[in-house]
Amino acid sequence: MSFVILAVVAIAALVGVAVLVITLSKGGSADGAGTAREAPLQAAxxxxxxxxxxxxxxxxxxxxxxxxxxxxxxxxxxxxxxxxxxxxxxxxxxxxxxxxxxxxxxxxxxxxxxxxxxxxxxxxxxxxxxxxxxxxxxxxxxxxxxxxxxxxxxxxxxxxxxxxxxxxxxxxxxxxxxxxxRKETRPGHQLCVYCGEAFLAHDTRCPNCGARVGA
Ligand SMILES: [Zn+2]
Structure with a gap:
């Protein structure tokens, strides 16, 4: 059933008929409106x-x-x-x-x-x-x-x-x-702007490509 609702909403969005969406939300329950607000990438x-x-x-x-x-x-x-x-x-x-x-x-x-x-x-x-x-x-x-x-x-x-x-x-x-x-997200690490390798944040020279960075 939720698939049907999703499909209807998707079609409505594609066609760009805002009126249809309003009609649906009027017809739907408050629960349905709440579900639609949830962001897909939000952490549980x-x-x-x-x-x-x-x-x-x-x-x-x-x-x-x-x-x-x-x-x-x-x-x-x-x-x-x-x-x-x-x-x-x-x-x-x-x-x-x-x-x-x-x-x-x-x-x-x-x-x-x-x-x-x-x-x-x-x-x-x-x-x-x-x-x-x-x-x-x-x-x-x-x-x-x-x-x-x-x-x-x-x-x-x-x-x-x-x-x-x-x-x-x-x-x-x-x-x-x-x-x-992702190495650059390791605490205390930085990403070399030249070669893209991650290395310790307090280093001033990239151990991979030798570029001087920061400091
Ligand atoms: Zn580098």
């Missing part, structure tokens, strides 16, 4: 939010394994804050990411959707007492970290639960696929 809000972050390379993998062992039990806002802060510290070198409503990953933080060999994936489920923001563009690591920082600032009344795990991975896992991070 949810009390339960799940993060997945993938890392590769020996140093990162060791750090992430230690991190998940350290935060195996999260029973308070304080422990959730500490876990979130550690994930924020690790995040700048993540290769792939996801942040969305926990309903998208019914098996929880312990099972991630990726077919990539090697590396480790950290799963972090947070349960808030109020709706939490998620991310519309998972390739923006900055956006994912911004949501993690909000968890790292939780007060006691925000906390309903949290679970941090080293995730198993499967190419057909019933969970949203992790998205490749």
């Amino acid at each position: 809000r949810s009390r339960d939010v799940i993060f997945f972050l993938r890392f590769e390379g020996r140093d990162d993998e060791t750090y992430v394994r230690d991190l998940s062992a350290r935060h195996g039990q999260i029973h308070s806002a304080t422990q959730a804050r500490e876990a979130a802060l550690d994930v924020v510290r690790a995040a700048p070198t993540a290769t792939h990411a996801y942040c969305g409503p926990a309903t998208t990953a019914p098996q929880g933080p312990g099972l991630a959707h990726t077919g990539l060999p090697g590396g480790v994936v950290l799963g972090f489920l947070v349960r808030g007492t109020k709706p939490l923001d998620t991310v519309a563009d998972d390739s923006s690591l900055q956006s994912v970290v911004a949501e993690l920082r909000k968890i790292a600032a939780w007060v006691d009344s925000d906390f309903a639960g949290a679970d941090l795990k080293l995730a198993q991975v499967a190419i057909d896992a019933p969970a949203p696929p992790l998205v490749a991070v």
